[in-house]
Amino acid sequence: MKKTIELAGRVKHLPPYLFDKIDKLKKQARAKGVDLIDLSIGDPDIPTPAHIVDALKAAAPKPEHHRYPAYEGMLAYREAVARWYLRRFGVTLDPGTEVLSLIGSKEGIGHLPLAFVNQGDVVLCPSPGYPVYTIGTMFAGGEPLLMPLREENGYFPDFSAIPVDVLKQTKLMFLNYPNNPTSAVCGRGQFMEAVELAHKYNFIICHDAAYSEVYFNGKKPMSFLEIDGARDVAVELHSLSKTYNMTGWRIGFAVGNADIIFGLGKIKTNLDSGVFQAVQEAAVAALETDDSILAPLRDTYRARRDALYDGLKAIGIEAMRPEATFYLWAKVPARFNSESFAVHLLENAGISATPGNGFGEAGEGYIRFALTVDVGRMKEAVERMRKII
Ligand SMILES: *Cc1c(COP(=O)(O)O)cnc(C)c1O
Numbered sequence: 001m002k003k004t005i006e007l008a009g010r011v012k013h014l015p016p017y018l019f020d021k022i023d024k025l026k027k028q029a030r031a032k033g034v035d036l037i038d039l040s041i042g043d044p045d046i047p048t049p050a051h052i053v054d055a056l057k058a059a060a061p062k063p064e065h066h067r068y069p070a071y072e073g074m075l076a077y078r079e080a081v082a083r084w085y086l087r088r089f090g091v092t093l094d095p096g097t098e099v100l101s102l103i104g105s106k107e108g109i110g111h112l113p114l115a116f117v118n119q120g121d122v123v124l125c126p127s128p129g130y131p132v133y134t135i136g137t138m139f140a141g142g143e144p145l146l147m148p149l150r151e152e153n154g155y156f157p158d159f160s161a162i163p164v165d166v167l168k169q170t171k172l173m174f175l176n177y178p179n180n181p182t183s184a185v186c187g188r189g190q191f192m193e194a195v196e197l198a199h200k201y202n203f204i205i206c207h208d209a210a211y212s213e214v215y216f217n218g219k220k221p222m223s224f225l226e227i228d229g230a231r232d233v234a235v236e237l238h239s240l241s242k243t244y245n246m247t248g249w250r251i252g253f254a255v256g257n258a259d260i261i262f263g264l265g266k267i268k269t270n271l272d273s274g275v276f277q278a279v280q281e282a283a284v285a286a287l288e289t290d291d292s293i294l295a296p297l298r299d300t301y302r303a304r305r306d307a308l309y310d311g312l313k314a315i316g317i318e319a320m321r322p323e324a325t326f327y328l329w330a331k332v333p334a335r336f337n338s339e340s341f342a343v344h345l346l347e348n349a350g351i352s353a354t355p356g357n358g359f360g361e362a363g364e365g366y367i368r369f370a371l372t373v374d375v376g377r378m379k380e381a382v383e384r385m386r387k388i389i
Pocket of ligand 1: 105239241247250251
């Protein structure tokens with residue numbers, strides 16, 4: 001007899017997946033043979049640099065890599081991370097206690113609350129924001145509290161709007177700059193404000209720096225760990241995914257406060273067994289890459305950004321000109337909301353983009369375009385939009 005298989009509450013009560021409708025329409029459009037311009041995917045369209053692929057090829061046959069890796073990552077990898085940090089940010093890290101490998105930064109975000117959040121603890125999450133912050137919190141039994149990121153505050157949370165009794169129950173806060181989806185970059189003063197608050201109310205900060213290397217105007221985004229006192233309260237998560245076009249490889253790292261790294265490591269050693277060591281060797285090659293090889297990549301995104309930003313401006317769509325990330329955050333025209341505009345673009349222009357409310361209620365009224373098609377296609381996307389606006 002067929003049994004009813006009940007989902008656990010934590011899965012049943014997941015918030016509805018807001019991109020469902022768009023995904024279905026996208027599939028339908030493709031099935032109908034529409035020449036879809038897909039600006040909805042946060043995944044680089046450019047391959048991993050060849051010397052990184054070659055390092056994997058050289059490492060893959062080594063028998064020592066065919067056994068279980070250590071969950072915390074090879075010492076050689078953690079040392080390469082520490083060298084990269086010093087070179088890039090001037091921050092010194094102890095590879096023994098302040099660096100941990102991750103199976104992509106998503107894994108670290110998802111597991112961090114399990115290590116530190118008790119039932120009912122508050123976790124402050126940006127809205128709009130990367131969905132894993134709230135979902136990871138809920139899986140751990142915590143209470144996500146959304147901090148709206150508003151244009152007038154430079155897409156940084158207004159901490160003064162958070163009630164003191166909430167701050168007293170807070171265990172963890174997620175921040176993410178350069179920011180997905182808004183592309184906002186933030187400065188030293190804003191990070192200092194966050195560190196001060198975490199000290200005052202005794203909570204952990206997890207800064208997600210997945211886009212620290214995807215910047216356009218020579219102004220390098222800073223590390224959260226450059227702030228005095230940050231190491232007492234914070235970890236920073238990085239990923240090789242966006243920097244080196246390695247989303248499929250699944251490798252990233254957490255750095256910072258040794259106690260937080262230890263706690264996250266406790267979860268990892270009980271749930272996963274780390275990253276294939278050949279991938280770690282390739283990641284060492286990536287981290288040792290001269291920064292100049294990233295210049296053409298930045299030029300590519302910059303050219304696409306300009307094609308899209310200038311084009312949107314010319315047809316009357318207001319947007320923020322991104323200084324970093326490969327996203328462009330635009331206001332939807334007044335007669336639409338996020339979802340109706342995304343549907344309109346799909347059905348009438350063959351363009352898919354991501355409705356802003358899918359990243360949280362505070363994203364309503366916006367749409368996110370990913371800069372993951374070439375300039376020619378980008379210009380065509382603008383041309384198609386011009387005809388239907
Ligand atoms: C892409 C992304 C990640 C996850 O990247 P991984 O591939 O898991 O390393 C994390 N945070 C943000 C904001 C992202 O956009």
